[in-house]
Amino acid sequence: MIDRPVGQLMKSHGMQAMKKSQSQARVIDPPTIPSPEDVHKKFGKHILPPNVLDKMPDPEELILRSEIAPIITDRLNLFPFDWRVETPRLMQIYEDSRNPGWSPSKLPWETLDVESMTLDQRYAISYWFALLSVFDASGPAVFARAMIHAYETHEEDAIRKCFFSVARDEMNHEEVCGRAITLLTPNGPLNHDPQTTLGKLARNNIQWLYHNGARYWNGYKKAVEHYPMAILFSSFLFGEVASSTLFHSMYESTSIPVFKEAFKNIGRDEGRHLSFCLALLKEMMPKLSEEEKDTITKQFRAGFIFLSGILFEPPAEFWDLPATFIPTQRLLEEKAREVGFGVLSLEQRKANWRTAVVRLKTIVEPHGIKFPALPEIDVDGESVDFDIDKIIPIF
Numbered sequence: 076m077i078d079r080p081v082g083q084l085m086k087s088h089g090m091q092a093m094k095k096s097q098s099q100a101r102v103i104d105p106p107t108i109p110s111p112e113d114v115h116k117k118f119g120k121h122i123l124p125p126n127v128l129d130k131m132p133d134p135e136e137l138i139l140r141s142e143i144a145p146i147i148t149d150r151l152n153l154f155p156f157d158w159r160v161e162t163p164r165l166m167q168i169y170e171d172s173r174n175p176g177w178s179p180s181k182l183p184w185e186t187l188d189v190e191s192m193t194l195d196q197r198y199a200i201s202y203w204f205a206l207l208s209v210f211d212a213s214g215p216a217v218f219a220r221a222m223i224h225a226y227e228t229h230e231e232d233a234i235r236k237c238f239f240s241v242a243r244d245e246m247n248h249e250e251v252c253g254r255a256i257t258l259l260t261p262n263g264p265l266n267h268d269p270q271t272t273l274g275k276l277a278r279n280n281i282q283w284l285y286h287n288g289a290r291y292w293n294g295y296k297k298a299v300e301h302y303p304m305a306i307l308f309s310s311f312l313f314g315e316v317a318s319s320t321l322f323h324s325m326y327e328s329t330s331i332p333v334f335k336e337a338f339k340n341i342g343r344d345e346g347r348h349l350s351f352c353l354a355l356l357k358e359m360m361p362k363l364s365e366e367e368k369d370t371i372t373k374q375f376r377a378g379f380i381f382l383s384g385i386l387f388e389p390p391a392e393f394w395d396l397p398a399t400f401i402p403t404q405r406l407l408e409e410k411a412r413e414v415g416f417g418v419l420s421l422e423q424r425k426a427n428w429r430t431a432v433v434r435l436k437t438i439v440e441p442h443g444i445k446f447p448a449l450p451e452i453d454v455d456g457e458s459v460d461f462d463i464d465k466i467i468p469i470f
Contacts, residue, residue: 151227151300158232164354165233172240172347177340179250183333187258192414197259198274199410200334203418205264205281206385206404208252209288210318214245217295221307224299234304237351244344251337273410276403283396284384290395291381302370305359309371309444312352313378313435317386319345320431328417338417353438360442368444376447376459379432383451386428388421390451428452 147154160166189197222238256263265282269275299307322342329335363371380393388401408418419427429452436446436454448456 161231169236195273198277199407201259202277204252204255211248218242315349330415
């Protein structure tokens with residue numbers, strides 16, 4: 076045996092293995108794709124995929140063989156769609172609302188000096204935002220449901236878009252409520268442990284507020300699909316007139332920077348919502364039947380009673396509350412004012428409410444819509460009965 080270096084032996088064996096592998100390897104030709112003609116001959120035309128055609132179909136032949144689609148007979152169904160615009164002013168307002176110009180997360184929350192407040196002052200401001208949440212935190216769901224209803228009843232595209240825009244704005248308002256409550260009373264408004272008697276009374280009040288909010292939501296869900304759009308918008312109009320007045324006054328009266336900025340932005344949003352309602356009702360009010368006008372009168376009375384929960388004091392006609400509720404709320408309002416949170420006095424709220432209502436009265440009365448008497452704020456008008464089982468406030 077001839078001795079050779081290990082490296083030469085490995086090289087020799089490697090070359091032999093490579094030659095053996097090459098000799099055993101088979102050359103595979105690339106696959107050939109048969110032409111349509113070859114497939115026809117071998118298998119017949121019926122197995123061709125649908126995109127391989129002898130010729131393009133003739134539309135005249137197709138129309139003769141076409142079938143009429145089933146008619147959609149559901150009373151409330153999203154389908155079919157169209158994108159007609161009957162109220163150009165609504166579409167213009169919607170375009171202007173695409174960018175609301177603010178975000179709750181960008182407000183100066185870092186300037187809120189919670190540590191400088193007493194516990195009761197924190198509970199008081201948190202309580203007010205919980206009260207506001209009955210109206211504003213329910214807003215996204217209320218207007219989203221109204222938007223769905225607008226799709227189901229095949230309203231013009233501009234109305235659907237307006238409801239979408241309002242629902243988005245209301246989500247911002249809900250976020251302000253949530254951020255304020257969380258900063259002032261972590262885990263609030265209900266899942267915290269108040270350390271003072273007033274704090275415990277505040278939480279009890281909030282439980283009663285949410286009890287009434289739940290009654291309102293149950294009624295709204297049942298009522299919304301039974302009202303024509305004109306009545307829905309007249310109810311929304313009442314709410315927007317009231318809320319734009321509320322936030323303008325709160326902005327002027329509040330000295331806490333983050334809340335002042337929030338009220339300014341929310342008030343601007345509510346003013347835009349008011350423009351939506353006015354633009355549509357200007358078209359709808361001249362076409363209302365006498366029955367619809369009477370219903371709107373009752374809706375205004377219902378709306379006054381519901382919204383007085385935050386704009387004045389809650390009347391007993393809707394609000395189911397214990398005897399301790401209003402005295403507790405008045406104590407909390409006074410505590411909030413101590414640190415510059417602009418809760419208006421009862422007399423200021425009454426004057427504000429009256430101003431908003433008189434403004435609305437001048438809008439609707441020229442169209443033959445009678446305004447209800449509101450003796451609580453010294454407004455004369457038509458006497459109407461408020462039946463909670465038949466008339467549900469829609470805001």
